[in-house]
Amino acid sequence: MSREFYYRLAWRARSVQPGSHATRTSGGSADFRGYVPFLENPNPRRIDLRASLRAFPKQLMVRAYHERGAIAVYAILDLSASMRFSGNSNKAQLMADITASIAWSTQRNGDAFGLVACDDALRNDLFEAPSYRRGVADDVYEKLMNIPNLAQMSASALPSAVTQLRSKRSLVFLISDYHLDERLLKETLDSLSTHDVVPVVLWDSAEYRDIPEWGWARVRDLETGGDQSLFLRPSLVKRIKASYAIRRAEIVASCSLAGTRLPFFVEDHFDVEALTRHMLEAS
Incomplete structure (x- = not known):
């Protein structure tokens, strides 16, 4: 029986195949990348009121994430x-x-x-x-x-x-x-x-x-x-x-x-x- 070891990457993958590694593709919900204007990512469930109040000029801000992918x-x-x-x-x-x-x-x-x-x-x-x-x-x-x-x-x-x-x-x-x-x-x-x-x-x-x-x-x-x-x-x-x-x-x-x-x-x-x-x- 082959034995398993674990590894991780210090870089972001370029992948459309779902997996466990961080990518540069927008989406998902596990890899937080920052706040963006609502019109850039119109998802009401991810509106962040505190980030919106801090924004200048005033506008609705949402949480944005990266997809996870395979390599x-x-x-x-x-x-x-x-x-x-x-x-x-x-x-x-x-x-x-x-x-x-x-x-x-x-x-x-x-x-x-x-x-x-x-x-x-x-x-x-x-x-x-x-x-x-x-x-x-x-x-x-x-x-x-x-x-x-x-x-x-x-x-x-x-x-x-x-x-x-x-x-x-x-x-x-x-x-x-x-x-x-x-x-x-x-x-x-x-x-x-x-x-x-x-x-x-x-x-x-x-x-x-x-x-x-x-x-x-x-x-x-x-x-x-x-x-x-x-x-x-x-x-x-x-x-x-x-x-x-x-x-x-x-x-x-x-x-x-x-x-x-x-x-x-x-x-x-x-x-x-x-x-x-x-x-x-x-x-």
Whole structure:
């Protein structure tokens, strides 16, 4: 069963579909926007006598509201080879769990969920157009758990993912391990600049933290398929851990420069309550 988290927006949606988010469309009764002359909004039930007495020149004033509307929420997935890493957790499993949780939470909130997946090309076999249909979370989870292990792939198509999104501003979860070169990361974030982007970073502690300090290790670069033998020692392990700390800071800086929300780091397991806190605090 997918777990639900909660989110809110710091911007007003442009939507005619009823929902839970503030919009710029006049109407409704829940989102007060101010007082307007009666002739601008001739609704006798919303006449406010105190506001009318304060008005200059004297005229009848009524309470005006904004409508509440729905938005599109997307998950954009990095399907590069490094996302198949399995250590203290399985990144592919984590990605499926998080994506299903996003789909389920979106449906529960009355929004439309869409999915775009990329490796070296846009994966049309996994694409989901934004919809409100029931069961989308289960369908997405099943799709992602049955992706075949392909040959070494990068995520070079990520900047093209924006072509699959609606032009209206949407909430976008960009899910990746962010083992991307800086040029590709910048192009991807820049391409999504008109949307509200939540970077979700999937790391595994076995990649850098839970490493023996002594001994031989055989490592493989999943992106290139190359193998290498390393003699682990405290100084090397220290450098590996330091490189991840630097990379974390670089990801935060890149996201900040691109104007996205702060990245949400997931290590080994997905904490739905932590994501709720992250989403609400960032708003």
